[in-house]
Amino acid sequence: MCDDRPVTAQPDAATAAPPALGAAARLGESRWPPALALLAFMAINVALRVWLPNEGAIRAPWAVPAVEGVLLVLLLAGPATGARERRWLRPVAVTFVVVLVLAALWATAVLIRDLIDGSGVTQSPSELLASGGVVWLGNNIAFAMLYWLMDGGGPARRVQRPEPVDFAFTQHMSPELAPPHWRPVFLDYLHLGFTNATAFSPTDVMPLTLRAKYTMLVQSSVALALFGLIVARAVNAFT
Numbered sequence: 001m002c003d004d005r006p007v008t009a010q011p012d013a014a015t016a017a018p019p020a021l022g023a024a025a026r027l028g029e030s031r032w033p034p035a036l037a038l039l040a041f042m043a044i045n046v047a048l049r050v051w052l053p054n055e056g057a058i059r060a061p062w063a064v065p066a067v068e069g070v071l072l073v074l075l076l077a078g079p080a081t082g083a084r085e086r087r088w089l090r091p092v093a094v095t096f097v098v099v100l101v102l103a104a105l106w107a108t109a110v111l112i113r114d115l116i117d118g119s120g121v122t123q124s125p126s127e128l129l130a131s132g133g134v135v136w137l138g139n140n141i142a143f144a145m146l147y148w149l150m151d152g153g154g155p156a157r158r159v160q161r162p163e164p165v166d167f168a169f170t171q172h173m174s175p176e177l178a179p180p181h182w183r184p185v186f187l188d189y190l191h192l193g194f195t196n197a198t199a200f201s202p203t204d205v206m207p208l209t210l211r212a213k214y215t216m217l218v219q220s221s222v223a224l225a226l227f228g229l230i231v232a233r234a235v236n237a238f239t
Contacts, residue, residue, distance in 0.1 A: 029155040033186045035075045101142040115229045132230040144193030144218045161174040166212040197223035
């Protein structure tokens with residue numbers, strides 16, 4: 001006996017997204033953690049500029065806060081839903097983050113030059129440690145934002161793919177340690193930026209692509225040079 005009921009197509013098991021994953025993609029990732037980190041660094045940077053108006057690692061004292069302000073607006077302009085992210089938003093945000101990274105590298109280079117010449121803030125231990133700390137913090141936040149926007153095409157795309165792309169976190173390599181459908185968020189990349197700048201090498205996050213490896217290499221090399229010269233100069237100044 002023939003069954004005349006219409007046959008409905010079944011979803012492909014390989015392409016059908018799990019309900020929880022679909023919900024995660026709709027929710028996206030909050031922009032508030034990177035915005036608050038950037039806002040905190042802006043406040044510290046402005047406070048240093050007020051304290052040392054004629055000194056500092058960057059000779060254009062308000063250039064970096066201006067870049068940070070534009071980037072803060074871009075972060076807050078991002079919609080709450082990652083699936084509806086504006087196409088122009090990520091390229092523009094990446095451009096400003098790259099500018100922020102270049103400014104941090106330039107500040108590091110100028111501070112290292114002052115350390116070698118014995119000029120600028122290097123004459124005062126307190127001013128040297130304050131300026132070096134702000135430069136180090138700026139490097140870490142700038143690279144953390146670069147990692148966050150670079151990995152897997154950014155936060156909007158990352159919630160739609162389960163596999164690691166540029167960075168393999170502990171939760172990727174040991175899924176039993178993470179909740180279902182875990183995805184890295186900005187605070188994970190902020191932790192990556194600080195540990196890479198402190199250990200000068202990968203710790204609990206493994207770089208998988210060449211761009212991830214060499215970005216981490218640049219950050220760790222700059223942090224090593226900054227640490228070595230600032231500590232040596234500060235100890236000599238204190239003694």
